[in-house]
Each structure stands twice: as structure tokens, then as C-alpha cells.
Amino acid sequence: MSGKIGIDVGGTFTDFYYVGEEGNPYIHKTLSTPQDPSIAVVEGLREIAASLNPPMELEEFASSIDKIVHGTTVTTNATLTRNGAKSGLITTSGLRDALEMRRGIREEQYNNHYTNVVPLVPRYLRIGVGGRLDRNGNEIEPLDLDGVRDAIEQFRHQDVEAVSICLMNSFANPDHEKQVAEMVRRHMPQAYLTVSSELLPTIRFYPRVSTTALNSYIGPILSRYIDRLQDRLKDIGFGGVLLIMQSNGGVMAPTVARDSAALTLLSGPAAGPGAGLVHARVHGQNKCIVVDMGGTSFEAALVDNSPVMVTEGEIDRHRLALPMLGIHTIGAGGGSIGRIDEGGLLRMGPESAGASPGPVSYGKGGEKPTCTDANLVLGYLNPDFFAGGKMALDREAARRAVDEHIAKPLGMSIEEAAAGMYRVVCNNMAQGVREITIKRGFDPREFPMVVAGGAGPIHSCLIAAELEIPLQIVPRSSSILCAVGMLMSDLKHDFVRTFVSPMEEIDWNRLAAVVEGMIGEGRSLLTGELISADNQQFFIKFDCRYLKQYHEVSFTVSSEDFQNQDVAAITNAFHREHNRLYGYSLDDGKAVVEIINVRVQALGISDKPNYRETDCAGQSAVAALKGERSVYIPEDDAFDIVPVYDGHKMFHGNLVEGPAMIEEDTTAIFVSRDYACICDKLDSFTIYKKSREDLVASTLAASTTAEQGK
């Protein structure tokens, strides 16, 4: 029993990445079952078992698996479709509207039709109670217990299923919240409860109340889903460990997920960056940009030793302040619709044809030209080999739509118009990559770009050209990169406490106690998740700012500097990070640096499958050549006949000079004129700028040696 499976539930497909005893990876996709996603999970396991050689019974297969890592979007979907639990909020008297006001923002300032979001808790279930702490956490007025009792009575009367507690200044002293929590537990033992000072004990009221309310809103939904999933898995004989994917790129035990359901809210794409890093390391790089282009959206994330984290997330305009991967999403995908705006400019997206009706060429009723339709006109997609030939594409319909909606209004040929659509969508995606690199102080040219998603590798050369990125990597499993990443993820738990103090005046005894407390919590969680002590690691971070700044900068503090109470070294680390992010620092010795929060990340190193490295098959890709066709070459702004290779027949060391097409069942790769592609030892298609052979030197050397040995 040592099989491991990553299972990623998406809107259309549920992806499986299975690594058995021998270490051969197995990729599988099955249709998702949105009404109960756990049905597709079991169905997919059954299909995998049946297709093994020799085939296995489901139960036999399930009992051979020791680990399932599961990524779910049930919480995301419940939030987006407003199908969360009926919940109530107990908060400080006089401040019950903060959740709905969202600090009074209207995101679209010139649009008077733009309305506020419907609050997660309706006003009549947001109840203020008396009692008050001052800014230092000292009690000014005792908690009004009668008020709490009345609120609970009201909740019971209204059949409230989940309760949130968030009181003013509770980051400095959780005492009042604890008292309320105790009463709620006593009188509403069945209710799902979220206490702000447990979930997110940091300063700033609105982010905390919003995150707390989100957790209660989706907590019961996730709990029920995990129950169903565990029941189903138990029924088929699975006796291994089940882990749930989090938005911070780590995984957690189901018990942790039940309490802190909000940790899964943006977990959909969170496994990709970690998987990307594995592929970048093959080329000696410990960092990468990971992009994923699907049907409706394009996601970009950055990994620098580890995936870059943020705490400024939101979902459907609700603030979510838990640490999560800094993944930037824009509305650009295969289904993005092209149109000419009132001023005559070509625009691509964010409107999308989605999966239904989908692009015009799907023949399912779509009428507006999409990115996929343009790709078909440009020759990047093979109408007879889409999804491995399972679906025929209507090229004539795509041409007609591009002609009518884009070419004619702009006075261009169909091909010119399609090329324009392609260039505009690539430019949009390049701007998306800028968001996670340049705007956060990173130079994209120094990062290899790992490309995922079915539609990604058709566009990646032009995106790379735009940003001068010399190296792209398309993993063999690029269409299910997140499922792969789940198996590569470690257990990860983030803790934070507000600790306001000038750097020079830290009370180290108190700070050490705070940090020890968080490490203790992490240790007990990880131990509960069966992680042995030598596989537990703890990292300390400070959120600091220059005195009177409003935004903090989060940076890692080495345990050595922390033990030594080395204020100078820690302060320098802050200056460096501030300088990297914002182009300047005030390290003249005069500027006062202030700590606001202290964080601990507890990492439990998980048991991962090994990637199998393949033997080098030599340089020639002739055996994979399956034909030729005319495609658009952006460097020439013209069409040319290029060779088409069967990606399934390309192996480690095989080299293809651009321009060329490489086709696989789930992915089409376009290698543009200025690029070449070589398969690396994980069989990834590694695309490098011609003249930058140095970036793939070891792969090239192995390939040349193998070729000579043939």
C-alpha cells in the first residue's frame, strides 16, 4: 500500500494524478459532478482501477492507496453563488455594519449602476453587544452577558446554522470573545462557530470581521462535504490519509479544514506553483513564474524559493485576510470573446463564452469569435485532433465569426484579424504576469516560465517574447498541473499575532513567548496530522513598517537572528525587502522601524512520490514527425508551413527547432521562430530562446552524448 493520488476538482473536469508503487505517473480526467463533487472522485478512482494493467477492482485499488490529496472548490462555489450557511454575527455594539460597509468603497467610481455586495450576514442577524476593550486590550467596560444571551436567543429563533464572533480590539486581548464563544457553545452546541481572535488575531477590524464571517458562511458547507467524501472513501475501502488543499499552497488534515474552512477559499489554483518549481529545478533554477490558461481565466503566480504569499486577498469583493499564494487572475482564456469597442479598438475578454455555448468552432451555439476560434484560424489548433480527436472543430464557422465581428469592422483580412486577437490576448496575459513580477519588485527575465493549462502553450512564446523571458517549461502533465502539485505539497499552517513595538524596544521575553506559543500550536496540529518531529519545521516572519507608514512589509527572520535577538540583522532584512519591493529604503539609521505582526509558519514535510527521470533518447525528433501545416508566425507577422510533431512520441533529449507545432491529446504547443524546444529528463517540453542554449546546457549535453552513442 503506497499509491498516492492528487485529485483536483474543476468546473468541467476532475483531474487525477496517480503515482503507483513503481512510480509510474498516471493522468486521468473525468467529468465533474457539481451537485456532489465526491461522486466524480469515486467514479474517477473506479475508472483508473479498471484501466490499470492488469485491471483492479475499485476496492482493491482504493486499499492500495496510502494518500489522497484533494483540492476542492465547494467553498469557493458556495461563496460565488451565495449558497453559504445562514449565519449570525456577534460584534461590538455600535459597529455591526462594518461587514456590509466594506469601508465605504465603490470599486467602479464612474458607474452609478454598480451596487454593493449583498452581505454574508444580513443586518438583522448582526447583533452588537455591550462591553469594550481599549486599544491595548484593557477592559473599559465588562462584557454585557445579557446582551450575548439575547443575541443567542435570536439566532436560535431564526435557525441560524453558523455563528461568528468579532469584537473590537480582540487582537490585543481575546478574553471577551472567549466568553461569548463559551456561551454560544453552551447554548448552540450544534452551531458552526468562528472566533476572530482564534482564526486571525491581527489588528484591523474590517479584514478580521470579513474573514471571520466568510469562515462561518462556508464552514458548514465544507464540513458536510468532507463528511460525504470520507464516507464514500471509507465505503470503497480507502484506509490511508486524506489531506485537503489550502489557499496557502500547503495541505491540511480534514479536521483542521473543518475549523478553518476559509483556508480553502482560493485553493483552486494553489497547488500549481509548487509543482512548477519541481520542473524549474531540473534546470538548476529555484524560482519560476507559473501561468495557467484555461477556458475563462488566466492565472499567474511567482515562486522564489517558495511560492510568494500575500494577505490581501478577496473573494467576490469580500475581504479575506488569511495568508495565501499571490495568484493573479485575469479574464483571458480560450473562451474569451473578441469585440470591437465603440471607439474602434479591438478588445479580448473579459467576457467569455465559457464551456457553454463555448467558442463558435465547437458548434454548440456560440456566435461570437473567441480566442480558441482565432487559434484555429491561425493553424495552432488542428480541427481534426482537438482533445486528441474526441471533438471536431468547425474551422469555417470560426472564420465566418472572425470575419463578421472583427475583420470587416477593422477592414482587415480574416487572418490579420485572428492574428490581432491572438496578439491582444497575449498582451493582456503579459500584463497579468507583470502584476506578479514587476509590480512586486521582481524582474520577469530572471525567471523561467512554467506553462500549464490546455490553452497555455499556444500563447506562451509570445508572452515570453513580450516580457523577454528566455526559458519556458511545458510539463508533460501541464493540463493537470494542480493535481500533480497536490502530491508535492507539504502540510502548512500559518499563525499570526499582532505585536506592536518599535524594533529597538522589543520586549524579547514577551515576543519569545508569543512565538513559542504559535510554534506549540503548530507542533500540536502537525503531530495530530501524523507528522513526526524531525519532519516538522517552523519559520518566523515579521510584518514591519517605517514608523507612521500604513502598509507593512512581511519578511522572513532567520531563527538564528531571532535567537540572538539580533535587531541590526533583522532591521537590515526589512530594509532589503522594502527596497526590493518599492525601490527605496531608509537605512540611514534615523528611521524608526516598527513591528506590527509576528508570524509563524509550521511546515510538515510530507511523503512525496518521486519523479521518474527518463533515459536520454538522443536528439533527433524525426520519429515524432507526423506532418506539416500552415501556422501564423508572430515574428514575421505572416503564415508559414511548419512541421507538426506528435508529442507523445517525443522523449528526453529530442530537439525541435521553431517554428514548429507539437501536439498531444490535451495540449498543443507552438514553438515560435525564435525558439527551440528540447525534452528534459522529466520529459517536459523545454522551450528556450535560440542563442540561449546555456539555459538548457545540461539537457543539451546529455542529448548530444546520447545521439553520438546511437
Next chain:
Amino acid sequence: MSKIDPILLSVYARTFKSITDEMSISLEKTARSPILCEAKDFVTGLYDAQGNMLEQTENLPILAFSLAPVCRYILDYFDGDINPGDVIFHNDVFSMGNQNNDVAVFRPIFFEDKLVAWSAVKGHQADIGGNVPGGYNPNAKEVWQEALRIPPVKVYDRGNFRKDVWDLIFANIRLEIVQHDMKAQMGACTVGDRRVVELLTKYGFDSFEAHKLALFDATKKMMEAEITSIPNGTYEGEGQIYYDGHNEGSEFTIRVKITVEEKRIKFDYSATDAQTDGFVNGTFTSSASATILTFLQMVNPDMPHNEGMVKPIEMIIPEGTVLNASYPKATTFGNHLCPPNADAIIRALAPVIPDRITAGWNNLLCSLTTGIDEEKGDKYVDIGFMGLKGGSGAMKGTDGYDHIGMIDASGGLLDQDYEMFEQQTPHRLVKHEYSEDSAGAGQWRGGLGVETKYIIGSHDTQFVTFGDGDIEPAFGLFGGKDGTLNSITLTYPDGKKHLPNNKDLITGVPKGTLYHQLAGGGGGYGDPQKRDRELLKQEIRNGIISAKAARRDYGLQEEEQ
């Protein structure tokens, strides 16, 4: 001239926007004053070599037109003496500045030894000298009682830092923080410079110039199409200003005559009242911005903000009127003449485009508080954003936006976070909630106002109030009712109440005083009897409309409730 590639045109448009956004993020994250990093009272922009707007990210709409006129003025002023490495500061309201506190940084961008563009950032500074910290001096009669004037001045000349000039400026400004914030603005301009040079390196100067003009033209066509959809004619409207800070009971009227003729629209303010004795006066740039932002809310919001957008719009704002004061009048209140200006425009166009206008918005009434935080041993300044934000006017099909704040910001100005408010001031927040029955009734109701209460935590506290909306509420339209009024009340520890004027300076307010502010709701639209009854019942349940008001204003019968 380079040939126009329609695709490249889209790429330029997207890239310009991405650059000004990037400049904006840079400043937001590095600035120190809350008015910059929390309230985002700043604008970032790119301009061509002639000062034409290429793109802007104005975080507050009132800054929509606040940089381009200055850019042109600077070009004239230096008359060719613009060199690589120059950095220019400017705030002077008598040379196209919009408000004394809004100090701009302009950085010329050179490519192949030629001036090709400008990057610029204008932000509201926490202090700008003058008689009163923070710049709002309701007693001012001349500009010198308000601020230090900075006509165009080079703080870097060909890359050389001019320490003497820098020191002269900051010797006249109270807070050191302003120096840091101006450095942060210069940083954001550098970001813009770098990106524009990158773009030109890629496509070349000729392509840049040709596509820039084509982009202006495309946007101009969008705006012209919007204007064409308004019936030709001349329409008139008025908005009222109450109290100039000096003459009790004084009132001033803004009068606009809007002429629509095919593709062009003209806003003529010639009949507007003369300038006031106090600081209740506009500048050309602030008044023009107000006009543009109000009009932009009536057209397709998805339009690039460049020169083409403003080309079809003509504005006549004669000098000497309350909207364009002549030298050396005090003008700090000028941005806040936007609400009555918007009222005038809305009233003029309501009969013509009833589906595209809102009812009246709540006008701002703000307080600026200063004192000593004894526990921290430090001075604090607080601008009461959370208290001032009332509701917007309703429009056909859409209720007003609750607690959005005045139209000049349209929801861009954020409340202080409650816990940060208590960290940064010695006050204790008692209440900040929607104010029941504040929304103007209507088939579509106005946005809700808010009620704010806090207990003053410093001795000898100083308040400046500035604003309006305490005499005339936000107006309803087409049968919709008015919203509620603004008010500020101070209740001293001895129980005595003090109601400050809407432009006032109050000193020596003792610790323990209760501050109480009501920001009113927006005006309603359409007959309240026609409001959706289910919605109304929910609103009663949620305590934002009382059962009594539902009966009185909406005619909801008791048996229905």
C-alpha cells in the same frame, strides 16, 4: 508618419493603463500620510510632449482633470528649458493648480535625446504651510493664509539635486512626513519613466506618436457617440453653496448652461455668482474636474481617460466667479464645490436624459481633528473620513449606494479602519452604523447615510469643520424624496452642546467630549409607492427603514408588514 496598426493600438492603450496603474500602486504602498495611502487622494498620469493626456489613474474622480492643464503650463513656463533628469514640483492654484495641498511632481521623459512624454503624480499633502496645520483654514481670505505657493520649480536640474530649493520648500511645511511622501511621488514618476522608455525602445518614436494620435481619435469618437445620444438643445440648472466662512447666512449659486450640439457639449458657467470673501472658491482646474467627473458618470464608464475623452467637451468658467477665483483669493474649499456643481448639471440634464442621471448625492461635511495623544506622547491629525460619507442619489433601476461619500470621490475614499483609528488617535469609537430612515424615499431609494459617535481622548483638541449639506439635503427626483441633512454636534463633559458651523474652527475641546456626526442619505428616484414591497419589508426587518417611515413615505399598510 508610421502606419496605424489597429492591433498595436489596443496594445498601446492597455500598456498606458498598466503604467499609470503601476505608478499608483507604487505610491500607495510607499506613502505615509493616511490621506495618500488610505484615502488614496492622488492621481498618476502620463502626458505627451505637448502635455496631452495619454492615460490617468485618478483614485478620486475629482482629480480627473487636475494634471493636464499644469503640464501645459509647465511647458510654457520653462519654454524649452526642459532637460533629462529634471524633476519639477508644482501646486500653485493661480497657475493651473487645483488645490493648494495637492502637490504635483512632473518628470520629463526623454528618448533618443528628445522630450517624448511626461510622467506625473499629484497627491494631497498632509501639510502645506499656511496658518492652519493640514491646510484647511476657514478664516482665510488670501492664499498666503492657506498655503505655501509652489509655482513650477525644479528640485532636480539635469539630474542634480537642488538642496537649496528643497530646503526652502520644506522649511515652510510643518510635517517631515511630507518630504517622504514627495519622495514616494518622485519614485512613482520614475516607474512611469522607465516603462515609457521601454515601450519606445520596442516600437520606436514614430510608431508611438502615430498610435497616440489614433488613440486620441478613437476615444474622441467614443465620447462623441455618447454626446450624440443626448438630444440637441440648451439646458440650465442651479446648485447652491451655503456660507463662505465669514458672512453668516451667505449663499452663492452655481448656474450652468449646457448646450448640446451634435457631437459637442458645452458647459457655460458665465451666470454663476461672483467669488466669495473666504476660502469657498474654486479654481479653474478643480471646477473643470468636477464638471468632467459628473458628466463621465452619465456616459459609458468603460472609456480610456485620455485627451480624446475631453476634446468634445467645452467649458467656460469665467475668472472672478465662485468656481474660478482670481488672484490672490483663498480657494482651499474649491474641490468641495463639486457637489453643488454636480447638482446643477444633474438638474439641467434630468429632464433630457432621465434614465442616465441620479438624484442628488449627499454633500460632504467633514471634520479635521488635531491634538496630542498623551499615551504616545505624539501629535495626531485625523481626517474624519468614516463620519463624512453619506449616500448617493438613486437612479432609474438602481438604489443609491449606501455610505459611499460625496460625488467627488464616488466611493474612492475609504473609512479609517476602526482599530487603526484607535491606534492613531486617542479617541474611542462608540458608533459607526447606517442611519435609519436617512435614505430619500423613492421607487429606487437613495443611499443610506451614517451615524458616527466617538469620545475625544485628548485635552485641548482642535477641530476644523468644512463642508455643506447641513442646510439643503440631497434632492429627490421624479417623485422621489430628499435625503436627510448632515450635522455635527459636540457634547462637552459638562453636558453643554456645541453645534459648529459648516466651516468653522473650534479650539480647546476638552477630553471626554462626545463627538456626534450624521451624514445624510441620498435622494430617491421615482414614486415611493411603487417601491418593491418585499424589498421594503426586508429593509424594515433590517432596521434601515422604520415601520413608521414605511407607512408615511411608502404607504406600506400595517397589515402588509
